[in-house]
Amino acid sequence: MTAIQGKIFKLKGKIQHYAWGGYNYIPHWLGVSNSEQKPCAEYWMGAHPSASSVLETAAGDTVLFNAIKEAPGAYIGDKVYNRFGELPYLFKILDVKDMLSIQVHPSKTEAEKGFDAEEAAGIPIGAAHRNYKDKNHKPEVMVALSEFWLLHGFLQPDLLRKVLVSVPAFNTLLPLFEKEGYKGLYQHVMELPQNQVNTMLTPLVLAEVQKKKAGELNRSEPGWWVSKLYENEETIGDIDRGVFSIYFFNIVKTMPGQAVFQGAGVPHAYLEGQNVELMANSDNVLRGGLTPKHVDVPELLKHTLFEGITPDVMDGVVATEGEKSYPCPVPDFGIGKIELKAGEGFRHTASSLEIIVLLDGAMQIQGSGRELQAKKGEAVAVLAGESYIISAEAGGVLAYRAFVPEL
Template sequence: MDRLINTVRPYAWGSTTAIPEFLGAAPTGEPQAELWMGAHPGAPSHVDRGSGAQPLSELIDADPEGELGPDAVAAFGPRLPFLLKLLAAASPLSLQVHPDLSQAREGFADEESRGVPLEAGHRNYKDPQHKPELICALTPFEGLCGFRHASRTADLLDALDVDGLKPYADILRAGPESDALREVLTAVLTADRDEMARTVAEAARAARHLAGGSPTARAGATAAATDGARPEAPAYGEELEARAYAAYASLADHYPGDPGVIAAMLFNYVRLQPGEALYLGAGVPHAYLAGLGVEIMANSDNVLRCGLTPKHVDVPELLRIVRFESGAPEVLRPVADAEGEQQYEVPTDDFRLSRYLLSPAGEPRRLDDRTPQILLCADGRAVLRKAADGGGELTLERGQSAYVQAGESVEASGDGTLFRATVAV
């Protein structure tokens, strides 16, 4: 067991208070967006095994099978295939999408063959890996995820009553749906910038009015904004609809004139409650808007952006990667096994996220030792003990994390919430 020394990334969209509060540290006054836990070369965690702090990436490079286990190395190569993060968004992240594995390999090989520098601002593929990801809310968490049904989006655009949006609503009603979604997204991202800026400003004013207006003023638009509303909570639809309009208006405040504001209106607005999660697979457009969560992803930097950013937007490549499929996003809740491990079930092997709700009255939880693990205490405290020889103990308070190499048998006890990140082999 190794206590992790982690790096905070100070991206501009980060909260100035959420991560410091979680870690029990004083705010610096600067944004603190992400706390990275893993072996990503951009900011690897460090561990100290008695000879000073060393990057986890170097320890793995020196002995891949000893650290990761033969099964993980056979499946993913001599690298930790996931990155665990604590993510704190105070303002919206860019609208983005990630490639699948074959697209990433093809795109990376193409840019390598053309000599595009890895650090170039217009480079799309930084590595030949895919980047599925999962976000699990620690506080109420807002985001955009996947295309809303075209007819419902047309209703939403009509409710805004903005002349520049009416052609898009007409296209969305004409179908077939996937073709209509592609045509509208393409039109939005390639529109005249000055004309689009005016449309964004008008749409933002209308969205702000609808967000704060009466239910009567919002009549006819509720169904458009509430794909995936939970039927067990009848009042949730109207509340979610108002929040969706407020989110679109907020996007325009942060990114005035950006075509991504209109593109965002094509996507489902989602509000997660603590413990709920979203899985974001290849080709699914998404953006995180606000909140604190635990994020786990495949260890890749491949991102194609479609708005809400000053960074490079490669529209043709983006359109090649996006999956123009509509539907309500699936909100995941953990499924517990007989041993009390609550797992978020996802269709990828690169990572596996689960949690334990530890209780002083409960039996210690023995963790599977076949694969490498990163353990994060998200609440209370967790006590880790080596199960094999009774020797070694490590206590994690909220915000603290540990790395457990493959083959090291560990038991967890305590009175808190412990997240467990590993791989499936």
């Protein structure tokens, strides 16, 4: 095992080229070329085995996943390792150009059961129809970096009734909702034969497309997002049943610095914009539409929280000088927004491995035996137990800090 020299390192993440991503935001932020015009959807920072970050050390680049495996106490701290057995979070920058799939994440208990069942069935981890890639839950929090839109949870009962009454295509669904509630309604539309989905939704989709062309819709209305899905289609074939969710879920607008937490069972989908996202170190996603990926409606329904939600959009609270925090009700991760003017500083002692990513500006970070300069597009890893000081350089700094709350 290579001896660790210092406790503060530059960290290099990995771009994920998913089809829904934009082409410019992440390359511009990183200061790299995208001459091939690949979609750049996510930038991963963490120790997920499928795309681990790399630490820049005096001995050369070190894969973070391997380093933690070799010396967990030194990198993430004994308490974190004893509790989780790994770095329990995955930190990301997202650029959402096209809508993501309707999805739900399982609880920890259900993820363990689902993983074991698929292992026993002999389904390969990389199989397209595999639901459970690991035994972990996947709560997540996002903080907007731009105006950011998402679907989050079912509308409250009165608001959903209003939709079922005001949208003619849904009038026949109102008695079902009154009798069988959210689960009965959602299970019905998600299990409808495709020809009935088409009969119900095709006239609605065509009408919404015409309204958007006429400038009669805005992003706060379901029809705007339905139109975005279909307005460039020369012919409209089978309608994606994810369209129901656009009408039945809350459409949430967040502005830069505002955050939304999404726990197990809450159905959601990102619609448009850029954000910083922090989640448990998992890749378990149960999908219900708006995607070419594997959709498993029975499994989705099994884990969905069938109740109305009023979205909690967090502005953040001042935790310490120079940082706002966004409280999340999970032990796996915490997130803070560091915003400093030139000459201002932030002091902290890392209780776990921390990742600090710079969205704008430049900073100096000084630890017990090491000092680094970092700028926009760069990230820094601070090992467990290290005390450090961040100083903003000319123009100030905007950064986000991922950590494990003290156990």
